[in-house]
Every structure is written in structure tokens, then in C-alpha cells.
Amino acid sequence: MTAKKGLQIASLAGIPIYVSWSWWFFAALIMVVFRPTFAQALPQTSTAWTWAVAAFFVLIMFGTVLIHELAHALAASSFRWKVNEVTLNFWGGATVYEHSSTGKAQTPLRSLTVAIVGPISNLIIAAAAWLILQVLLDPAGTAQVLLTITVWTNLLIGVFNLLPGHPLDGGRVVESAVWAATGSRARGMRAAGWSGRIIVLFLLVGGVLVPLIQTGEISPFTLVIVVLLSTMLWQAASAAIKAAQAQLLAEQLTITELTTPVQTILSDASISKLIPLLTGSGPGHEYQQLPIAVLELDTHNGHEVPVGLVDSHALASVPRSAWHLPVHTVARALNPQAQVHKSDTVETLFTTFMEFPNELIAVIDDSQVPHRVLGIINPESLAGRLQD
Structure with missing residues (x-):
């Protein structure tokens, strides 16, 4: 199965696993870069064999990154969070997951657990490869070369991902620590973003400036990789800082202050019943001025359930x-599960945004029985408001 995100190669516990198109370029690059290393380490072998060894190393890297990402996915699933996908790409991989209202609450410890298991899996692979090396009968053959490079690449991947900055796994460690200390996840996100920027500066100094000072030159390949990696990390860190600042600003307000009030009408009412709710006089013009939520009533408790706008x-x-037609025929459907209560915290609102991305969030007044719909929160409008 193919998609814009790549080729779906499998599904584990309902989690689709994709190999992005950029990964194939990464695989070819790995073969080209490491083939000379294998040729030097195995001087008695043919050129064809060194290419085969390089290809096998690509498979080892594939398995390594896949195990890393599956560790994240399975840890998130253990908390009954929704895991959308696992994707292997040029930079390694990504696991997309979000909190689910049916899962366990997000806490600093649980967030830390999901983040840390990825690098730990790499360190375990490195340790296992090292142990196999100790009992290897042929200390100079292909197996020895592949195991040695497996040890070092997994150590590198594990340690690099533990660096304390967003978007690396170590950044989630920073986020969780600050979150636990301050009670604010947004402050943790901001700290992880800034530490991510600092890591980029160290990467540029260590990867570009130091070699230039020591040798007076740097390979074009190293320069390109360092610059591309630094750009990706900087952009991700900056995005985290921006999101954290918006959330911190929102946390100074209440759910009610972030809500756009709505008028309401039942879904089976006729369109003619909308007319008293409209303002203005020009056809089409007046409809832009007043959001009207379309409701159904829960037959068990009478609560208002938003089903459209x-x-x-x-x-x-x-x-x-045609004004005799029911209102739901001119309504945009809403997810009735995408809602918060007016007494909820803003952090709960942002968690709801993550669970229902790009959805309008209904605000429910649960202090009354039956519950009423107070209004809606549009994530796009809220983001624009918080960035002004």
C-alpha cells in the first residue's frame, strides 16, 4: 500500500508502519558511504561482496530504527494512547501518537517513559552485538565487521537521541522534568525547545568549526549533513518554543474566555427556524456573523450534544x-466527542486539540443539568489570536 507518506510495509497492533520515500535515498547513501569502509576492513573480499555487506548493513540500520520507533509506539499503546503511525525516513524515524480520552492521563513520568524507551532499545542492541562479538569464533570476518559497526552506530543513535533538546528523545526528558517541577507542560516544552537550539549551536561548532580549526578543511559531505541536520533540529526546536509560548499565554485565560459563543438549534428543526437567529439583511452576508451550533438531545439524560455547525x-x-428541510442538511458535521467543560484547565484543552486535530472543540457547561453547549473553540482562530 502506498501513500504520500511512503510505502506501508506492515501493521503492528493496528499501527501502520510506513517507509518514506526519503528513506530509500538514505539507504543508498549509507551503502555508498560505508562500502569503502567495508572494503578496507575486508581486504581479501571482492568488490561485489563489499557491496553486499553494505546492503546488509542497511538492513541492520532498518531494523535498528524500526525497533527504536516501535519501542515508542508500544510504550504509548501501553497507556492506551492513540498511535497513528510509525514512519521510517531519511533522519531515522518518527512515531506519531496522541493522548486519548479513553487512555491514561498524561503525566511527566508517562511522557518520560515513552521518550526514553527508544534510546534504551538502541543501547540494548549495542550491548547484545558487543556480547556476540565476545564469543565470535572468527574475529576478522564479515560478521565481526558488521557486529562492530552495529555496536558503534547504535551507541551513536542512542546517545545522540538522549541529548537534552527538542525534538530529540532527550528533549522529552527535559520537558518531563520541567513539567514535573513546575506543573506546566508548556514550560517544559519551552525549556526543551531552547535546549534544542543550544544543541544545534554545539553541533555546528563541533561538526564544522572544530574540524576547520584543526585541519583547515572539512569534507563537503560532512558539511551538508551537519547543515541539514542543524536546520531540521533548529526548525523543530523553534516550533516547540512557539507552541509553548502560545500555550503559556492561553493558560493565563480561562476556557470561557477562549470560547466563541454560539446560538443553538436542534438538528431536526426546519431551516425556517434559523431565520430568527440570523442578523443583517443581505442574503449570504448575514450568515457570516453568527455561529449556530446544531444539537441533538441525549435521550437518556437530556444533555445537549453538538453534532454540527x-x-x-x-x-x-x-x-x-426549501426552508422546510431540516437544519442538519445545511450543517457542517462536528465530532461530538471533541469537547471540553468550561471548568477544565487550558492544558486539558490543548490535550483535546492533540486528540482531535483540526476539529472544532465544543465547550460544555456541566454545572447545569442537563448540560448545555456554551460555544466552540476553533484551533486555527485561537492560534491566530495567541500569536497577535
């Missing part, structure tokens, strides 16, 4: 002769 364009296209 009146679509101004659809409403404007309905002739008067």
Missing part, C-alpha cells in the same frame, strides 16, 4: 421554497 455557504444556497 451551520454552514453559511450551504444555507445561502437554499431557496425559500
Whole structure:
């Protein structure tokens, strides 16, 4: 199965595993870069054999990164969080997961656990390869070369990912520590973002400046990799800082202050019932001014359940002769599960955004029985407001 994100190669516990198109370039690059190393380490072998060894090393790297990402995925799943996908790419891999309302609450310790298991898996692989090396009968053959490079690459991957800065796994460690100390996940995100920027500076100094000072030159390949990696890390760290600042600003407000009030109407009411809720006079113009939530009533407790939002364009296209149609025919569907209570914290709101990305969030007043819908929160509008 193919998709924009790459080729789906498998599914584990319902989690799709993709190999991105950039990974194939990474695989070819690894073969080209490491083939001379294998040729030097195995001087008695043919050129074809060294290419075969390089290809086998690519498979080892593939398995290494896959185990790393699956460790993240399985840890998140153990807390019943929703894992959307695992993708292997040029820079290694990524596991996309989000908190689920049916799962365990997000805490600094659980976030730390999901982050730390990835690098730990690399260190375990390195240790296992080293132990096999100790009992290897042929200390100078292909197996010895592959095991040795497996030890060092896994040590490098494990240690690098433990560096304390976003978006590396060590950044999640920083985030969790600050979150536990301050009670604010946003402060943890901001700290991890800034430490990520510092890591980029060290990477540029150690990868570019130091070699230039010591030898007066640097290989074009090293320069390109360091610059590309630094750019990716800097952009991710900056995005984390920006998101954290927006969340910190939002935390100074209440859910009610972030809510856009709405008028409400039942989904089976006729479109003609909308007319008293509208303002203005020009067809199409008035419909832009007032959001109207479409509701259904829970038959068990009478609570209001938001199921849609009146679509101004659809409403404007309905002739008067069709005003007898039910309101839900001119409504944009809403996810009734995407909601927060007016008494919830803003951190709960941001967690809900992660669980229901790109969804409008309904704000429920649960202090009354039956519950009422107070309004909606649009993540795009809120982001624009917090960035102004």
C-alpha cells in the first residue's frame, strides 16, 4: 500500500508502519558511504561482496530504527494512547501518537517513559552485538565487521537521541522534568525547545568549526549533513518554543474566555427556524456573523450534544421554497466527542486539540443539568489570536 507518506510495509497492533520515500535515498547513501569502509576492513573480499555487506548493513540500520520507533509506539499503546503511525525516513524515524480520552492521563513520568524507551532499545542492541562479538569464533570476518559497526552506530543513535533538546528523545526528558517541577507542560516544552537550539549551536561548532580549526578543511559531505541536520533540529526546536509560548499565554485565560459563543438549534428543526437567529439583511452576508451550533438531545439524560455547525455557504444556497428541510442538511458535521467543560484547565484543552486535530472543540457547561453547549473553540482562530 502506498501513500504520500511512503510505502506501508506492515501493521503492528493496528499501527501502520510506513517507509518514506526519503528513506530509500538514505539507504543508498549509507551503502555508498560505508562500502569503502567495508572494503578496507575486508581486504581479501571482492568488490561485489563489499557491496553486499553494505546492503546488509542497511538492513541492520532498518531494523535498528524500526525497533527504536516501535519501542515508542508500544510504550504509548501501553497507556492506551492513540498511535497513528510509525514512519521510517531519511533522519531515522518518527512515531506519531496522541493522548486519548479513553487512555491514561498524561503525566511527566508517562511522557518520560515513552521518550526514553527508544534510546534504551538502541543501547540494548549495542550491548547484545558487543556480547556476540565476545564469543565470535572468527574475529576478522564479515560478521565481526558488521557486529562492530552495529555496536558503534547504535551507541551513536542512542546517545545522540538522549541529548537534552527538542525534538530529540532527550528533549522529552527535559520537558518531563520541567513539567514535573513546575506543573506546566508548556514550560517544559519551552525549556526543551531552547535546549534544542543550544544543541544545534554545539553541533555546528563541533561538526564544522572544530574540524576547520584543526585541519583547515572539512569534507563537503560532512558539511551538508551537519547543515541539514542543524536546520531540521533548529526548525523543530523553534516550533516547540512557539507552541509553548502560545500555550503559556492561553493558560493565563480561562476556557470561557477562549470560547466563541454560539446560538443553538436542534438538528431536526426546519431551516425556517434559523431565520430568527440570523442578523443583517443581505442574503449570504448575514450568515457570516453568527455561529449556530446544531444539537441533538441525549435521550437518556437530556444533555445537549453538538453534532454540527451551520454552514453559511450551504444555507445561502437554499431557496425559500426549501426552508422546510431540516437544519442538519445545511450543517457542517462536528465530532461530538471533541469537547471540553468550561471548568477544565487550558492544558486539558490543548490535550483535546492533540486528540482531535483540526476539529472544532465544543465547550460544555456541566454545572447545569442537563448540560448545555456554551460555544466552540476553533484551533486555527485561537492560534491566530495567541500569536497577535
